[in-house]
Amino acid sequence: MQTRDFLRQMVEATGVSGSECQVADLVSQVYGEVCDEVQRDVLGNVIGLKRGEGAGKRPTIMLAGHMDEIGLMITKIDEKGFLKFTQVGGVDQRTLVSQEVIVHGREDVIGIIGLKPPHLMSPEDRGKAVPMQGLLIDVGLPVERVRELISVGDVVTVNRSFMELGSDIVSCKAMDDRAAVAVIYECLSELKKLRHTADVYAVATTQEEVGLRGATVSTYGINPDIGIALDVCHGAMPGVPEQDTAPMGNGPSIAFGANIHPKVFEQVTKIAKEYNISYTPRPVPAGTGTDLWAMQVVRAGIPTALLSIPSRYMHTSVETVSMTDVKLMGRLLALFIASVDAAFVEGLLCY
Amino acid sequence: MLLKKLSEAFGPSGYEQEVRAVLEEDLKDYVSQWQRDALGNLIACKPAATGPRVMIAAHMDEVGLMINYVDDAGLLHFREIGLDDRVLVSKPVLIGKQRIPGVIGAKAIHLQKPDERKQVIPSRSLFIDIGAKTKEEALERVKIGDYVIFATKFGEFGTGMVKGKAFDDRSGCYALAEILKEDYSIPLYGAFTVQEEVGLRGAGVAGYAIAPDLAIVLEGTTCHDLSGADEHAYSTVLGGGPAISFMDSSSIGNKALIHELVRIAEENNIPYQLKRSVTGGNDAGRISLSRTGVPAVVISIPCRYIHSPVSALKLSDLEHTISLVKLFLRSVEGGFRV
Numbered sequence: 149m150q151t152r153d154f155l156r157q158m159v160e161a162t163g164v165s166g167s168e169c170q171v172a173d174l175v176s177q178v179y180g181e182v183c184d185e186v187q188r189d190v191l192g193n194v195i196g197l198k199r200g201e202g203a204g205k206r207p208t209i210m211l212a213g214h215m216d217e218i219g220l221m222i223t224k225i226d227e228k229g230f231l232k233f234t235q236v237g238g239v240d241q242r243t244l245v246s247q248e249v250i251v252h253g254r255e256d257v258i259g260i261i262g263l264k265p266p267h268l269m270s271p272e273d274r275g276k277a278v279p280m281q282g283l284l285i286d287v288g289l290p291v292e293r294v295r296e297l298i299s300v301g302d303v304v305t306v307n308r309s310f311m312e313l314g315s316d317i318v319s320c321k322a323m324d325d326r327a328a329v330a331v332i333y334e335c336l337s338e339l340k341k342l343r344h345t346a347d348v349y350a351v352a353t354t355q356e357e358v359g360l361r362g363a364t365v366s367t368y369g370i371n372p373d374i375g376i377a378l379d380v381c382h383g384a385m386p387g388v389p390e391q392d393t394a395p396m397g398n399g400p401s402i403a404f405g406a407n408i409h410p411k412v413f414e415q416v417t418k419i420a421k422e423y424n425i426s427y428t429p430r431p432v433p434a435g436t437g438t439d440l441w442a443m444q445v446v447r448a449g450i451p452t453a454l455l456s457i458p459s460r461y462m463h464t465s466v467e468t469v470s471m472t473d474v475k476l477m478g479r480l481l482a483l484f485i486a487s488v489d490a491a492f493v494e495g496l497l498c499y
Numbered sequence: 500m501l502l503k504k505l506s507e508a509f510g511p512s513g514y515e516q517e518v519r520a521v522l523e524e525d526l527k528d529y530v531s532q533w534q535r536d537a538l539g540n541l542i543a544c545k546p547a548a549t550g551p552r553v554m555i556a557a558h559m560d561e562v563g564l565m566i567n568y569v570d571d572a573g574l575l576h577f578r579e580i581g582l583d584d585r586v587l588v589s590k591p592v593l594i595g596k597q598r599i600p601g602v603i604g605a606k607a608i609h610l611q612k613p614d615e616r617k618q619v620i621p622s623r624s625l626f627i628d629i630g631a632k633t634k635e636e637a638l639e640r641v642k643i644g645d646y647v648i649f650a651t652k653f654g655e656f657g658t659g660m661v662k663g664k665a666f667d668d669r670s671g672c673y674a675l676a677e678i679l680k681e682d683y684s685i686p687l688y689g690a691f692t693v694q695e696e697v698g699l700r701g702a703g704v705a706g707y708a709i710a711p712d713l714a715i716v717l718e719g720t721t722c723h724d725l726s727g728a729d730e731h732a733y734s735t736v737l738g739g740g741p742a743i744s745f746m747d748s749s750s751i752g753n754k755a756l757i758h759e760l761v762r763i764a765e766e767n768n769i770p771y772q773l774k775r776s777v778t779g780g781n782d783a784g785r786i787s788l789s790r791t792g793v794p795a796v797v798i799s800i801p802c803r804y805i806h807s808p809v810s811a812l813k814l815s816d817l818e819h820t821i822s823l824v825k826l827f828l829r830s831v832e833g834g835f836r837v
Contacts, residue, residue: 319628
């Protein structure tokens with residue numbers, strides 16, 4: 149499968165934190181094409197294994213990209229059949245107004261989060277953002293039918309199709325962080341052309357947006373020699389300080405700081421330079437706010453690295469990423485993995 | 500399906516050509532005489548020797564955006580046509596005749612202070628991203644002055660409802676097209692007007708050209724019958740049938756016409772409602788003041804969430820509107836005089 153098509157199918161699938169089944173089924177199937185085996189754990193993480201060459205103990209590398217997405221959850225069905233809701237993960241209330249949504253009930257139900265038309269709005273109301281508590285989902289059904297189809301606790305996503313903005317930039321909901329799951333696929337496909345001794349665990353994690361939970365248990369289960377988290381970072385755009393962002397289409401951003409093992413960082417950037425893969429270094433002194441923050445302190449501690457794809461408009465339903473970045477990051481990861489041997493892993497414990 | 504084609508057609512005020520083409524094509528077997536004018540109005544003429552000249556108007560234009568600047572980073576800046584700033588964030592859009600896809604994003608929540616999230620992002624600080632990296636690259640695909648619509652697909656929704664963009668006033672255009680598919684013994688002029696959203700501009704000149712004896716305006720109107728809203732502020736109720744206006748900000752309905760419509764609705768068991776809000780104006784404002792004055796009335800199809808990327812209406816309201824107007828025209832054939 150083409151990486152772009154895999155990404156398209158993933159972002160159009162549903163997988164709000166804690167309800168990742170639909171996207172997990174897709175990822176399991178596609179990872180199956182490039183892995184030796186694929187399994188799932190109790191929290192729903194999809195774990196593919198692509199074995200390295202050679203007998204005896206091989207180094208293990210875990211790649212983690214989270215497949216859950218932010219969303220909404222129904223909290224109340226009112227007497228007229230309108231739905232109240234809360235958020236799952238960090239949702240900006242202003243991105244919900246005039247949005248078409250899908251309520252994932254007994255079946256998928258189309259809904260609209262409407263806004264009072266300007267004709268009926270007082271001038272003072274026009275100047276204020278509508279708080280989430282003031283919004284409703286309208287499904288256009290009689291209340292009895294709503295109660296048959298929808299329950300409190302059902303999750304909701306924005307109804308959004310994958311869009312191609314020119315030849316390189318793609319946009320949809322859930323690019324955070326399915327673009328990284330696509331990077332892992334790209335990396336595994338690339339690895340088929342390379343020789344590597346390391347066993348690669350390709351993990352699509354769950355519940356990142358609500359507290360890095362899938363990564364916590366999957367890392368424990370795998371206990372890798374090196375753990376690499378793949379996420380999105382803020383793409384450069386007007387209104388955001390340049391130092392908080394990385395340019396789009398210029399390769400991955402590679403983080404360094406307390407959350408990252410300096411030797412792994414050094415090796416990844418060395419490989420990037422060797423193969424002329426452009427990247428943006430990203431200093432993060434403390435928490436990275438990614439799966440890596442959890443992964444690093446699993447069991448007796450894990451050597452780590454963080455590579456990110458620049459994405460504009462994070463946590464809106466029109467997140468963008470560059471397919472060039474997806475390709476470059478997948479290739480860099482594969483080349484890094486091919487460079488890892490037992491001696492390198494041993495060196496990570498004393499530096 | 501005509502309503503789908505109309506809803507998805509590209510037609511912000513001043514650029515109604517696509518909507519016009521859809522209507523001309525749909526009505527080609529029913530209307531033999533067309534009149535077009537300098538502003539872009541499309542008038543379907545069904546002349547007859549006797550009887551009052553009746554004008555029915557529905558506007559083709561929709562709210563939208565216009566590109567007014569492309570910056571060095573290849574991002575498109577815009578001006579609004581009849582839109583609330585708040586509906587723009589996090590939406591896909593289509594730009595120009597070629598329908599170049601773009602998105603209106605916003606700064607990530609992670610980068611905002613809690614206070615910022617309570618403030619409306621002004622349209623002046625929003626932009627459209629078409630994936631171009633430079634001004635030059637952007638200008639290969641779009642140009643200054645291109646119009647922009649929301650990339651909303653028409654579809655079924657709920658029970659007996661549909662959702663889509665531009666139901667204000669493509670629902671009126673649909674109703675008028677269906678009405679024009681029958682023949683009447685009176686002179687009937689179906690005016691598909693332009694530029695309603697920027698000041699009722701097409702209807703004024705169409706009204707002048709037609710010089711009708713009476714006029715009906717078909718509108719997709721406000722409907723806010725949601726939980727938590729005060730009942731007196733609903734404007735209209737979805738499923739309540741066509742809404743007849745006594746008064747809005749642009750005109751006061753002709754009382755004889757209102758009473759006749761109410762009589763016909765009641766005698767024929769057609770559900771109807773009286774519009775409860777008096778805000779908002781429409782083409783009746785210009786038509787009623789045309790030449791020496793024209794008796795006019797507004798009949799509206801209730802539409803939730805107008806002037807936003809996605810609105811919703813009940814198909815039964817649309818059908819009842821069509822039935823009511825057809826019966827009214829039959830009554831005029833029988834000699835109704837204002």
